[in-house]
Amino acid sequence: MPRATTTSDVFNAVAEPRRREILDLLSASELPVGVIVVRLRLAQPSVSKHLGVLRRVGLVRARRHGRQLFYRTEALGLEAVHEWTKTFERFWNHQLLQVKLRAEAAAKVAATSGLNPTPNPQGE
Amino acid sequence: MPRATTTSDVFNAVAEPRRREILDLLSASELPVGVIVVRLRLAQPSVSKHLGVLRRVGLVRARRHGRQLFYRTEALGLEAVHEWTKTFERFWNHQLLQVKLRAEAAAKVAATSGLNPTPNPQGE
DNA sequence: TTGACATATTCCGTTATAGGAATATATTGA
């Protein structure tokens, strides 16, 4: 079987880099499709299709003003992604802590011994 | 063109629900492939392939112990996803704030007028 | 060495995807 359909899943929707760029753009302000096309230098149909995917998963909403459709992000749906990754927070905090502690220890050794800080000792 | 290759991108790697389940499992503790197979009721080759993807993007690391390969998460790579979604935090905070304020306002009106809280008035 | 076990890899078939080109729809103004 191929990949689970992109259309009904926020994770899949934001897996596509262009769609993330679109969301980035829209995070600053509501924009009509044409502006997105120009700013990201993408083909208009391509942008419309990406917006369609984002709309279907609820990450974006459109408002018509004359001939233009202004899109804005409805980023509430990203909270799920944020929360999921958050459950792994301790891992990178842990990693950063290691680095920090290692640096501090090295600095301390250097201070007391008069040597330069040692480069990253191998292993954990 | 089809989708950007899954192999070199954390966002794509975690777009697949099974891979997220695997990461969830591994977040608790290091596990050999066989255990993942049993717990998630997936075919062994399927699990190996998913682990391969996760390994290639650096979300997982393996350690051999006898015949078994113990995998553990290397979740540092998820920080990028977490940080990206974090840039949209204000949107859902904003939304939740709206809901909260609306509920509070409704409760207040109800309290002073003796009426039931009004259901969500339309619009922003 | 052989056999059993644990895991990875390969091959195959099906299917959703993304881009491009062409076209359809909607809105405005004349």
Added chain:
DNA sequence: TCAATATATTCCTATAACGGAATATGTCAA
């Protein structure tokens, strides 16, 4: 009504993805 503008949709094609089955690799124990 018609033309112009803005956007969406459709059709087409190439490709990567996933699952399943079969097989390969690696490790241990006898």
